[in-house]
Amino acid sequence: MRSGRTVLAVVVLGVALAGCGGADIGPGAADEPGPAQIVDAWTSCAKAAPRAGEVLTVPGTGTPAPAVDEPEIGRIDPAFTPIAAVLCGREIRPGATGGQEQVATERHTEEIAPLLTALRLPHQQVDGDVACTLDMVIPPWLALLDERGRWLRPYLPTDSCDKPRAEVNAALAGLPWTTVDTRTVGQVESPAAEAAGCAQQWADMVWVETTNGRPGPPTSLAAGPLRLCVYQVPASERGSAKPAGDFVYGGPLPPERQAGVLRGLANRRAVADCATPASRFAVLRPLNDVGPDRYVELDGCQRFLVAPPTGGAQLGQGDDTLAALLGLL
Structure with a gap:
């Protein structure tokens, strides 16, 4: 103390x-x-x-x-x-x-x-x-x-x-x-966010990166255990330069669900020509803090972004299946 x-x-x-x-x-x-x-x-x-x-x-x-x-x-x-x-x-x-x-x-x-x-x-x-x-x-x-x-x-x-x-x-x-x-x-941080190991607020980096440019295509990246944090974007924030989302739910991602999520993030689908701000997005972070952060729009354009700590963000296209895998734990 x-x-x-x-x-x-x-x-x-x-x-x-x-x-x-x-x-x-x-x-x-x-x-x-x-x-x-x-x-x-x-x-x-x-x-x-x-x-x-x-x-x-x-x-x-x-x-x-x-x-x-x-x-x-x-x-x-x-x-x-x-x-x-x-x-x-x-x-x-x-x-x-x-x-x-x-x-x-x-x-x-x-x-x-x-x-x-x-x-x-x-x-x-x-x-x-x-x-x-x-x-x-x-x-x-x-x-x-x-x-x-x-x-x-x-x-x-x-x-x-x-x-x-x-x-x-x-x-x-x-x-x-x-x-x-x-x-x-x-x-500043709700008891639920603290228990989940998530920040109370986070920025929708898919929107930030795609507004400022066009990241490259995704590549296959190995991942250890991941933590899922899901955020709701208030209507007043959607479409802003850096939309801030409020914590909704999260916690360590179960291994069987993580395997499906990683398969969804490894697809090579063309990214949709879309400009609809997401009302919810997910953040996937390594439990050991080693490796890239991953962002997924759960609605709107349903794109995802892989953001390695060294830079060089990668953009891909998700779908309803990927969004469902990131549903309530």
Whole structure:
């Protein structure tokens, strides 16, 4: 089990793996930040920052948070004396009955001296060529409170790569935060998907590959034991650039059924001239993670795609028999 301090470090220093959303750090590197907007009274993260950490959201799960006007980020006015800090964010936690859920958190601390020292550091100017990594660090949603209950969002000084300075990250990770509120905002992985060993969502790669080009014909590829994961594509996703399907059922594919599936994937039928998006598709993945992934449209055009890890996807034509073999386990 991870400690609360470890979980906090993940939130503070988290790297965005999908999308480019998230909170702004503040003014650009070349700009002197203006004063931060002071808000009369703190309410809660749920009201002041309902989207904090939303970059972790899995599309199609949870209820979107309402839009909210956030105060201007900037420097701390000398007339504003901070006495506490609030950190709003999100975490992925095990669900009460299995699976994983996304939880919004609100944390407070009054021991903010190290943090204030770090926040008053200047931006690190670029001196010559600087090698910056391509990962995008999402800055934390941070607020400072004064003794009157007013609050503001401070500008986070950045390094030469326009990411929060290491001193800011270290100060945030080292403070004794107290969690004052948590709320579940969405399901990341259902208990059924976890039990099946499948991801909650997956992209219909047959549609992606055929939209972007014409993969070559399939070849015979040996396969060890396979795991079947079947996904339903919401109507709003069908025909999009990368249709996201939601988990329906899955699990290890029985050997006798796998033999028939592999025979169906080895046929040499011509691929139909078809552009009907599938409402369901299957993903077949090696149980030992060695070998290609296989995708099968269970309706629509009923095509299949073999995607070796080294590239060179192969497209073939399935049929009702193949789709039936991939029915409920």
